[in-house]
Amino acid sequence: MASSRKPAASEPVGAAQTPIIGTPFEQAVAAECERRLFHLRERGVAVACSGGKDSTALLHVLARQSARLGFRLVCLHVDHGLQPASADWAWQVGEAAAQLGVAADARRVDVTAVRELGVEAAARSARYAALAEMCAVRGVGVLALGHHALDQAETLLMRLLRGAGPGGLAAMRDWRVDGSELVRWRPMLNSQPAEIAAYLAHYGLEPIDDPSNASDDYLRNALRHRVLAPLLDIAPQALGTIGRSTRLLASAADSLLAQAQSDLAACRANRQTALCFPEFAKALRGPTLDLARLAALDDFRRASVLQLWGRGSGVEPPPEAWLVQAWRQMNLATPDADPDVRWQGWQWSRHRGGLDCLRPSTASTSADTLAWDGQAHWSPTGWPGGFCFERCSSLGVPGALLRSLPLVARARKGGEQLGMDPRRPLRSLKHWYQSLGLPPALRRRAPLLWLGDRLLHVPGIGTEHRCIAGGDDVWQIRWAAD
Incomplete structure (x- = not known):
C-alpha cells in the first residue's frame, strides 16, 4: 500500500524525487x-x-502528482443536462475536488443547440467548447482528459467504420495542441x-454511475x-x-503531413492573387496554388495537399469523392x-493556371447611395467590404x-x-480585368463606384483618370474586402 506520509521539510520535491x-x-x-512537467508547471492543468x-x-491521481511535483491543478465539470441526476453529479464532483484541495468550476450546456449532430457528437461539441472557455477563464493551458486504452480501441473502430485515413486511424493523441493553443x-x-478499477479500490473512491454507459443505442x-x-x-x-x-499510425500520419506540407510549399503559384490585388486579400484564404504543379503529383499526394490547403483556409477537409470530382x-x-x-x-476558383480558395460571400444586386462628406469608410449595403477614402x-x-x-x-x-491613362482611349472593364488578370470570382465580390452617372472607381483596376487632380483636398x- 502506498505511503501517505508527507515529505519532511528538508526533502526535495520535484521530478527527480522518488515517486510516492x-x-x-x-x-x-x-x-x-x-515527462510533461515543464509544460504542466508553465501552463497549469x-x-x-x-x-x-x-x-x-x-x-x-493528478491531485497527488500536483502536490508532489508542484503544478497548478483545477477541476472542471460540464453538465449536459441529459440525465435527471446531472445537477447532483456537478455537486458531487465539486465536493470531491474540495476534499482534495483542488479548485473546481462547473458549467451547464445546452446540447439541443447542436442536436442535429446526434446526441454523442452534440454532447462532445458542447463539452469541449465549455471546457475551453473555463480553461481560458482560469488561465490554464493544459486540459487533462480521462481516456484510456479501451476508449482508444473504440475510437479506432469508429474511425475504421468511417473509412478514415492514417491520421484518423491514429485515433486520440496523448498530447494534442488545439487551434487555440490549449x-x-x-x-x-x-x-x-x-x-483504473484497482486504483479506485486501492483508495476507496466511489465514482458516479452514469446509466447511459450501459445503453447500446x-x-x-x-x-x-x-x-x-x-x-x-x-x-x-x-x-x-x-x-x-x-x-x-500516428507516426505515419505525421510523416505524411510533413510530405504534404512540403508539397504544398512546392505548389505555391509564382503569381499570388493576394499580392497582386491586396484590396481582395481578406477575401482569400491561403496561397494561390499552381495547377500544373498539382497535376504533377500522384492522386494521393494531390488530395493530401488540397486537404491541407483547405484546413489552412478554415475549411473542413472534404470527402475523398468530392476532391476527385472537384x-x-x-x-x-x-x-x-x-x-x-x-x-x-x-469557393475554390481556377483562373489562368492558378487555384484560389475564397471565403463565403453574397454579393448585392441593388444599388446603395452615399452623400459623401469626408467619411473615411463606407460599406455599401449587402457587399462584403467597403470603400476607403x-x-x-x-x-x-x-x-x-x-x-x-x-x-x-x-x-x-x-x-x-x-x-x-490620358494618352489612351477608354477601355471596357472586360479589357482591364483580362489585362490585369483579376479572377472572375473576385470581380463579382465588389461593386462599381459611380459619381452620379460617371464611373469613378473599379476595385481591382483603379480610379478614372479624368477625375484625378492635384491640390490640398484630394x-x-x-x-x-471583409
Whole structure:
C-alpha cells in the first residue's frame, strides 16, 4: 500500500524525487507527469471530471502528482443536462475536488443547440467548447482528459467504420495542441480499465454511475459491449496491441503531413492573387496554388495537399469523392474557362493556371447611395467590404468633386468603360480585368463606384483618370474586402 506520509521539510520535491506511488496506474500517470512537467508547471492543468470512474481516478491521481511535483491543478465539470441526476453529479464532483484541495468550476450546456449532430457528437461539441472557455477563464493551458486504452480501441473502430485515413486511424493523441493553443493531454491513454478499477479500490473512491454507459443505442457503447468485449475474451492482449498500432499510425500520419506540407510549399503559384490585388486579400484564404504543379503529383499526394490547403483556409477537409470530382472539373475545363467548385460555403476558383480558395460571400444586386462628406469608410449595403477614402498629398479625387454628387455603389451590368491613362482611349472593364488578370470570382465580390452617372472607381483596376487632380483636398479611393 502506498505511503501517505508527507515529505519532511528538508526533502526535495520535484521530478527527480522518488515517486510516492502504489499501483501500476499511478506509476504510469506519474511517469507521464514527469515527462510533461515543464509544460504542466508553465501552463497549469485543468482536469475534466464527469464524476465517472475514469475521470474520478484521473482527478485523484493528478491531485497527488500536483502536490508532489508542484503544478497548478483545477477541476472542471460540464453538465449536459441529459440525465435527471446531472445537477447532483456537478455537486458531487465539486465536493470531491474540495476534499482534495483542488479548485473546481462547473458549467451547464445546452446540447439541443447542436442536436442535429446526434446526441454523442452534440454532447462532445458542447463539452469541449465549455471546457475551453473555463480553461481560458482560469488561465490554464493544459486540459487533462480521462481516456484510456479501451476508449482508444473504440475510437479506432469508429474511425475504421468511417473509412478514415492514417491520421484518423491514429485515433486520440496523448498530447494534442488545439487551434487555440490549449493542449489536450491524455495521461492515462495506455492504462487498462482493470488498472483504473484497482486504483479506485486501492483508495476507496466511489465514482458516479452514469446509466447511459450501459445503453447500446450509442455506437461507442455498442462497440464496447458487442465487439470489444468478445474480442478481449479471445485476445486479452488486444488493447495493448491496438494502442501500439495507433501510435505507429500516428507516426505515419505525421510523416505524411510533413510530405504534404512540403508539397504544398512546392505548389505555391509564382503569381499570388493576394499580392497582386491586396484590396481582395481578406477575401482569400491561403496561397494561390499552381495547377500544373498539382497535376504533377500522384492522386494521393494531390488530395493530401488540397486537404491541407483547405484546413489552412478554415475549411473542413472534404470527402475523398468530392476532391476527385472537384479536381476533374478543374483539370478538364478548357484553358480559357474559369471553373469554380464549392464546399460548405467556400469557393475554390481556377483562373489562368492558378487555384484560389475564397471565403463565403453574397454579393448585392441593388444599388446603395452615399452623400459623401469626408467619411473615411463606407460599406455599401449587402457587399462584403467597403470603400476607403484616404486624404493624400499627391494626386487624388478632389473633395469638392466627391461632394458634388451622390456616390452610388452598384453591381456591374456590362458595357462599362474606364479610362486609366490620358494618352489612351477608354477601355471596357472586360479589357482591364483580362489585362490585369483579376479572377472572375473576385470581380463579382465588389461593386462599381459611380459619381452620379460617371464611373469613378473599379476595385481591382483603379480610379478614372479624368477625375484625378492635384491640390490640398484630394482623396485616394480603394476597396477593402471583409
